[in-house]
Amino acid sequence: MQVMRYDPDIHHRRSIRLKGYDYSMAGAYFVTTCVQGRECLFGAVADGVMHLNEAGRMIRKWWLKLPDKFPDVAIDEYVIMPNHFHGIITIVGAPPRGRPVIDGEYGRTPVEYAKPGRPHGAAPTVGNAMNWFKTMTTNAYIKGVKTADWLPFHGRLWQRNYHERIIRSDAELDAARKYIGENPLQWDMDTENPANLAMP
Numbered sequence: 001m002q003v004m005r006y007d008p009d010i011h012h013r014r015s016i017r018l019k020g021y022d023y024s025m026a027g028a029y030f031v032t033t034c035v036q037g038r039e040c041l042f043g044a045v046a047d048g049v050m051h052l053n054e055a056g057r058m059i060r061k062w063w064l065k066l067p068d069k070f071p072d073v074a075i076d077e078y079v080i081m082p083n084h085f086h087g088i089i090t091i092v093g094a095p096p097r098g099r100p101v102i103d104g105e106y107g108r109t110p111v112e113y114a115k116p117g118r119p120h121g122a123a124p125t126v127g128n129a130m131n132w133f134k135t136m137t138t139n140a141y142i143k144g145v146k147t148a149d150w151l152p153f154h155g156r157l158w159q160r161n162y163h164e165r166i167i168r169s170d171a172e173l174d175a176a177r178k179y180i181g182e183n184p185l186q187w188d189m190d191t192e193n194p195a196n197l198a199m200p
Contacts, residue, residue, distance in 0.1 A: 028076065028090045028167040029126050030176045033134060034159045038194050040082035041141075041151055045187040055141060055150050056080050062136045063087060069132055070124045077177045079184065084192050086180045088167070089126055126164055134158045 035041055042056035052060065059080050066073055066089070078087035138157040144150035167173050187193055 026091050028088055028173055028176075030086070030088055030165040030167055031126065031130060031162055032084060032086050032164075033130065033162040034084040034192060036153060036156050036159050038083050038192055038197075039151070039153060040194065041153065041157075042080050042082055044082055045184050048185040048187070050079065050081060050184040050187075052080060054148065055144055058140050058144065059085065059137050062133055062140065065136075066129055066133060070129055072123045073129050076173075077180045079180045081183060081187070081190075081192065083194070086183060088173070088176055088180070089129055091123060091126070130162050130164075134162070 042059055043050060043052040045051070050056075063075065063078055063080075063085075066075055072092045074090040074092055076088035076090060078085070134157070141150065141153070141157050145152050165176075167176055183190070188195075190196065
């Protein structure tokens with residue numbers, strides 16, 4: 001499976017969202033966001049297993065809080081890598097397609113979703129969810145730098161944009177889950193791995 005990578009020389013001046021597509025539509029979306037400059041801040045991969053550090057566990061905490069913030073959003077498979085994140089977001093209303101259980105249950109606290117200028121009860125978009133996730137993790141990381149000696153980042157924690165792919169079938173959902181699950185096994189060949197920057 002090929003995953004579109006962020007290229008700051010191409011993407012920094014234009015949106016990479018599909019023109020005219022309603023990202024609040026019910027359905028599943030494969031999302032990827034990368035640390036600015038490919039800095040490995042969230043842990044390390046050893047023998048094909050991702051070992052989260054304290055910062056990586058913080059990233060996991062805020063991802064798992066997404067459905068609390070946005071009751072119309074459900075989360076599926078995800079993986080936190082040393083310098084990037086892959087996950088599947090479902091805007092509720094799509095067929096669940098046998099979502100895997102996360103931490104033993106799906107408990108969600110209904111939280112009212114409303115923003116200035118947004119009609120009451122309007123569904124969030126993938127962009128709303130990802131922007132909130134990136135904001136909360138950035139704020140928490142800054143606190144970790146100040147209070148727990150986490151490695152500082154330069155400029156911003158995450159690259160400016162993120163990637164999403166609309167998942168259109170059960171086969172695509174299964175392939176996305178497989179890719180996510182196997183991501184640590186592929187770290188040695190991953191183009192996000194700084195060790196591979198010099199590779200052709």
